[in-house]
Amino acid sequence: MMKTIVIDGLGLIGGSIALAIRQQWPQYKIIGVDINHHSLTYAKEREIIDDGFAQLQNCAGKADIILLAAPVSVILKHMDQLTQMQLKPGVIITDVGSTKKQIMAKASLFIDQGIHFIGGHPMAGSHKTTITASRANLFQSAYYFLISDTLNDRPSKKAVDELQALLFGLNVKWQLVSARQHDQIVAQISHLPHILASGLVNMAQDEFRGSTLSLKLAAGGFRSLTRIASSDPDMWTDILLSNRQTLIDKIDTFNELLQHVKAAILSSDRTAIRNYFRRAKITRDSINAQASSHSPNFYDLFVNIPDRVGSVAEVTRILTEAEINLINIHILEIREEINGVLQLSFSNQNDLADAACALKQHGLSVIRGE
């Protein structure tokens, strides 16, 4: 059956979902909405969308499914606007916003109109934004939250089935939670870390101001811990302001934790300091162990690469030529004058074996992951 999908906000997430729907359901019509005409042109030229509009009101009435994928403040504004529009009977509206309580509070407006609203949030993405960074496999094996608050009746179950079928090609693991639970979870594992990463970068910048030393000295730890400080400032302002109280509480708790470490250092309490690191190490190690024992989502290969311009590109070129689908690429260690290590992730063992063979043939040294 032909369906019309409207994606409002054609950036990293909207673009990646459009690509995945395109692959899975080539017969569906995908309409993109974005205030940035470059995104629309880019998407049309690459046939990611069939048609593009600058305003949601110009196409929302044609949609069987509307996916809101703009920044959170825009999602909220557009939800208000949608309640004033003439929409198809049975339309499903969903969103991908990073916070859920405010959005789900507004979703009650739709219930009175007999419209299904399904709150959603894919737990994958990147510090890179805009449609140019989008890719069909961005969400491969990631968790995708669906918000249980408005999904209690039978018609909603049918709507959820329809949404999950639409997004089948994302290859995500669905996770049902309440909006409250959701905002608590993501405050801890996503929002607070973003605040801290940017704080570390700002503090280091202040420290080095007026000195000849610079952030170039930063080793791998600082770099990997602060990668997300490169995320989009506007998007993150929206996120923090839509999860205010939870984040205020989290910051207080983190403050207490820092005070605890400070006290341990002040009193040279070796045991307390060691326990601080030991407890974290056990937990952090177990995240990797859980991921590999429950479901090996990724098959990893590690490649030593020489420190020279273009060596990462050479690896990806070899894989592209061999038509091997790379799920993820991560630079683990790359410092000036020292060889680097690339972590390459594949979705299955065969791809991994083919990649190892192709890279070896080109003289690269590879190590298989556990």
Ligand SMILES: NC(=O)C1=CN([C@@H]2O[C@H](COP(=O)(O)OP(=O)(O)OC[C@H]3O[C@@H](n4cnc5c(N)ncnc54)[C@H](O)[C@@H]3O)[C@@H](O)[C@H]2O)C=CC1
């Ligand atoms: N970046 C990430 O890793 C993740 C982001 N999210 C959420 O997904 C949503 C989109 O994020 P990204 O795709 O990363 O951002 P993005 O910046 O790549 O894309 C947002 C798009 O929305 C467009 N836009 C802004 N105002 C608009 C308006 N009034 N009407 C129509 N389009 C408008 C922008 O021009 C841009 O193309 C946000 O709500 C974010 O919180 C969710 C999961 C991961």
Ligand SMILES: O=C(O)C(=O)Cc1ccc(O)cc1
């Ligand atoms: O870049 C990263 O690692 C992220 O943390 C991506 C991300 C950003 C926002 C979300 O709501 C979910 C995931």
